């Protein structure tokens with residue numbers, strides 16, 4: 340039987356296994372087989388990987404479409420940026436509000452506009468949203484919910500929350516989400532009462548600089564909330580996932596509770612692996628939680644190596660730099676990042692000897708797919724999995740510019756950085772969507788990805804089985 344596509348001379352980075360030199364057959368959007376050589380195989384299209392690594396397409400579990408920009412257009416522009424960065428599935432943090440309150444309509448919009456696949460975290464913002472959890476799980480295959488812990492008063496209004504998020508609401512939310520096996524609550528952990536006090540002191544002192552943003556939101560303000568949510572998670576039994584962990588102390592708390600058996604997961608973002616508060620970025624570097632210190636940066640890398648931190652995301656916001664005007668206190672927090680997750684992990688991680696290429700596949704794809712119920716359809720290279728793939732050139736060096744990344748945004752915190760190691764081909768369900776940094780084909784190919792239930796039937800463990808049938812890995816990664 341002829342396949343649609345055959346990728347030959349590839350170094351497959353299989354997260355559960357390591358690096359395997361093999362050919363990959365693709366048919367009808369799925370991986371048909373992993374083969375030792377191509378001699379007896381037929382395909383309509385042959386791609387010669389030339390011994391480059393092929394990883395499972397990255398999943399970015401932290402993307403904000405429509406944040407400080409147009410939601411509809413973002414579905415196209417920011418997913419183009421995703422494809423350029425080798426990201427084949429995004430999970431968007433969705434506010435159910437106004438014309439975007441009807442999730443059917445949002446799915447329709449996404450499928451007509453997106454370049455890559457997508458899923459949602461649903462924001463829990465009110466009693467009504469807690470009552471609707473069951474509907475989102477059962478009717479939409481939503482697997483994850485998001486809470487802005489401790490947002491109150493003015494701060495709550497700024498991010499569009501109709502009520503304060505106090506501990507009572509957090510606890511009720513964990514109870515509710517916890518009733519649905521397999522779901523997870525994503526938590527933005529920062530102690531805003533503490534931050535309000537510290538911020539006022541710095542404003543009174545006339546501070547207006549990027550380090551002041553960090554001093555107003557110190558690492559212990561994050562770690563304190565992380566600790567509290569972990570304890571509530573232990574009491575309620577609801578798994579928790581900490582978005583954008585930035586502080587060394589938070590990683591320590593997470594490690595303690597993980598060791599006690601609490602179902603808790605940690606995400607960091609690429610910017611916490613590369614930047615400190617002393618970066619010469621001014622307001623462009625303003626983000627929540629803030630960029631911190633060298634010690635925190637090192638703790639994030641160590642967290643990835645030790646497995647305490649499970650995933651790397653972007654916290655992507657594809658908006659314009661004019662939103663960054665004003666003083667540090669009034670500028671918009673956040674920046675784009677979906678296209679630079681893999682280049683950062685490859686350049687600053689693998690090429691600098693901090694992590695292995697296999698670890699990159701774990702933290703950018705496999706762990707994320709597992710935590711959010713998309714594995715093994717997504718997150719690995721196995722027979723039956725979606726053919727979501729990214730080919731990377733470890734020797735390719737590029738100087739980052741906003742234009743290179745294809746976002747609507749006109750800035751990037753990596754502007755001028757030379758990064759070595761880039762995606763050169765991105766494939767979504769067997770179709771090439773990016774080649775040599777350029778988008779291939781039109782938008783509207785992305786599909787909404789529902790949570791995989793037990794019913795979704797292709798067999799787990801297929802990877803292992805087919806790997807037994809081929810030779811030993813020819814070039815395993817070594818330290």
Ligand SMILES: [Zn+2]
Nearest residue numbers: 401403432654
């Ligand atoms: Zn975010």
